[in-house]
Amino acid sequence: MSDSEGLTLTVLGAGTMGIAIMGGVMSSLASAKTKSALSSSASSSAPPKLPSKFIACDTWAPAEQKVKDALSHYAFPLTTLTNKNIQGARDADVLILSCKPHGFKDILGESGMRDALAGKVLISILAGVTQEQIEQFLYPSGAPENACRIVRVMPNTASFVGESMSVIQKSEPPLTDAQQALVEWIFNSIGRVVTLPAGNMDASTALCGSGPAFFALVLEAAADGGVAMGLPRAEAQLMAAQTMRGTTGLVLSGEHPAVLKDKVSTPGGCTIGGLMVLEEGTVRGTVSRAIREATVVASQLGQGAKNVNGTRH
Numbered sequence: 001m002s003d004s005e006g007l008t009l010t011v012l013g014a015g016t017m018g019i020a021i022m023g024g025v026m027s028s029l030a031s032a033k034t035k036s037a038l039s040s041s042a043s044s045s046a047p048p049k050l051p052s053k054f055i056a057c058d059t060w061a062p063a064e065q066k067v068k069d070a071l072s073h074y075a076f077p078l079t080t081l082t083n084k085n086i087q088g089a090r091d092a093d094v095l096i097l098s099c100k101p102h103g104f105k106d107i108l109g110e111s112g113m114r115d116a117l118a119g120k121v122l123i124s125i126l127a128g129v130t131q132e133q134i135e136q137f138l139y140p141s142g143a144p145e146n147a148c149r150i151v152r153v154m155p156n157t158a159s160f161v162g163e164s165m166s167v168i169q170k171s172e173p174p175l176t177d178a179q180q181a182l183v184e185w186i187f188n189s190i191g192r193v194v195t196l197p198a199g200n201m202d203a204s205t206a207l208c209g210s211g212p213a214f215f216a217l218v219l220e221a222a223a224d225g226g227v228a229m230g231l232p233r234a235e236a237q238l239m240a241a242q243t244m245r246g247t248t249g250l251v252l253s254g255e256h257p258a259v260l261k262d263k264v265s266t267p268g269g270c271t272i273g274g275l276m277v278l279e280e281g282t283v284r285g286t287v288s289r290a291i292r293e294a295t296v297v298a299s300q301l302g303q304g305a306k307n308v309n310g311t312r313h
């Protein structure tokens, strides 16, 4: 629980994302400490207290070692628990629900969970599960005065390296200033943040949550092309990754992707030759359709639907 030094952040589900988010937050805190300037905490919108202790809960016993292997080197107080979600929730100030989408009822339905969550902020990163679904499950007769506040956020796995793109769902009614500051601090500490209405969360899941997988596929294909033409594998992968990073740097600094593309295409040169092959392969349509498909699949993940991907052509 919160002490004079800081808050306790608990993740309920210590898999890929639970570890990535804790790792990102720890890394951000550690680098602020190293610089001995908690610049974000010094800003007017920073929460009065930051996370300083961490609890990772899972049902899978080997998760404890995975968490320790990934995070112990940050040297923050870190507790790992197996089948002790209530203890993890009780000892928390702020929680991240990071189980699989269909698993939230198991966790939130545990006897004593409602009391353990009272008055706290529960951040759900589950794909396809709405804030209302969680609220109605926890409080079927309406939220009591001490109900926890549920906030839906869609981050991505680049949280681990402080490069997430996280979409925070606009809360209705608004969170308190302190709650809002805490949620924004957590996700700003692990990357960039935008806030959007509830209706945009499934598309955000496809573009930001799934996005790293889509971009990794393109990156890997580009490296393969280089290898096919004789580049050594390790260098080809580094070259593809750094080239993708440079491209995103230009776009994030304000360059329009279409202008960027045209600038690279020297008339009569090799780039336009490669671009024509991509257009013939309907890369744009295929990539856009992948985002549309993932959006539709994401929208069904919270309905308890099984094998959703198999129901679509």
Ligand SMILES: NC(=O)C1=CN([C@@H]2O[C@H](COP(=O)(O)OP(=O)(O)OC[C@H]3O[C@@H](n4cnc5c(N)ncnc54)[C@H](OP(=O)(O)O)[C@@H]3O)[C@@H](O)[C@H]2O)C=CC1
Residues within 6 Å of the ligand: 012, 013, 014, 015, 016, 017, 018, 057, 058, 059, 060, 063, 085, 098, 099, 100, 101, 103, 106, 107, 125, 126, 127, 154, 155, 156, 157, 209, 210
């Ligand atoms: N992976 C990603 O890049 C992203 C994922 N998400 C969302 O984040 C959530 C987690 O995804 P991800 O990290 O990939 O999934 P993982 O399967 O890696 O992690 C979930 C963990 O929760 C555990 N778990 C299952 N039931 C319980 C329980 N009752 N109590 C505590 N822990 C439990 C799982 O154990 P077991 O494996 O034994 O079931 C598993 O270790 C999902 O809802 C997903 O939609 C959002 C953005 C990006």
Ligand SMILES: O=C(O)[C@@H]1CCC=N1
Residues within 6 Å of the ligand: 127, 205, 209, 210
């Ligand atoms: O594939 C999934 O369902 C999750 C949600 C976004 C990224 N991974």
